[in-house]
Amino acid sequence: MAKTAKASESTATTALPIPTPWPGANARLLGLGVGLPVAPLTRLAQFSAAEFERFTLEWASEYLSKQTQVFEVQARGGSGDKGRDIIVWLDAANIVPRRWQLFQCKHYDAKLGLSKAGIEIAKVLYYTHIGDYTPPESYYFVTHKGVTSPFQDLLDAPESLKSEMIDTWDSYSKAITSKETIALSPELKAHILNFDFSNFSAKQPHDLIAEHAQTKYHLTVFGAPLLNRPPPPPPPSTVAAIEAKYIGQLYRVIGNDIGTVVGSSEDFKHSSYHARMFERSRLTFYSAEGLKEVARDQMADQAYFDTLLDEFSDGLYYQYTEPNGTPIARLKATVSAAQSIQLGSHPLEPHVTSKDREGMCHQMANEERLDWCNP
Structure with missing residues (x-):
């Protein structure tokens, strides 16, 4: 009898648990037959090179250019840019020295590491050494997938990044310019040793999205979230x-x-x-x-x-x-x-x-x- 009870116990089944709501499910999108929304970070990571270029242009023109300390934003990316993609001028052209920031936008299949970022850093070190432009007050790597952990560790430890650039200079010497190999001369090395490497940092993808969210383009790219609309205030006692x-x-x-x-x-x-x-x-x-x-x-x-x-x-x-x-x-x-007018697919x-x-x-x-x- 005990054996039968044990056998019965081993074959007992329990009811399937009821699935919980899918995290992040947007009822409005589901109602339109669109399906689950794509998280902004995921969408950003899926951008093609052309899409990322458009995204950064929107971000630069609608966010960077509207910051109070910014005088002018210029797109310099292309042949002969000397390692400068987006320049943010903080002063007018007649101010000497003219303060500026550099945003280097890079699109690769994987996260950005030192092997590729080092080329861009080497360009800045070289061109500031020969006097083509002054050192930027800050230098940001802007990527759609972020940077690797080892490279982030170096960005977080400026002196280590400086030492690494000196030790691996030969890896970048032929990529700085197509005209010649840039050897690590004593003068260039001295310039690097005096250079402030704390200026180098990475614009984290979530920060990039948060800043892009302040532009008029954001909803077109990432879609409208379920907005939290507060109740409207009552009219004031007197006509405003x-x-x-x-x-x-x-x-x-x-x-x-x-x-x-x-x-x-x-x-x-x-x-x-x-x-x-x-x-x-x-x-x-x-x-x-x-x-x-x-x-x-x-x-x-x-x-x-x-x-x-x-x-x-x-x-x-x-x-x-x-x-x-x-x-x-x-x-x-x-x-x-007005109660029955059809509004179609208007975002509001x-x-x-x-x-x-x-x-x-x-x-x-x-x-x-x-x-x-x-x-």
């Missing part, structure tokens, strides 16, 4: 300057409906219908303002909001330009139609609420794209 134009139109609409000139909300506080409509209009206007902040602050480009406003402006044209009817009827028809579409849709009508009035009283 940014509301002036659409509020003025609301006053005229309400004035037309009640048969009197309206100059403030006090003029129609006796009508609960118009008072509620006025407060709701302000509420929805600020809801749409929150959408504008998402585009500007989280998507790094207010143009996403502007193109969304274009969609509403085009899609609702026949409602707000209808010549028949009263201004308030025109407003209500436009607001009602997943974040648009019903209040936003109504508020976009008042945003159009605020930008004078429409006039409820003069269609």
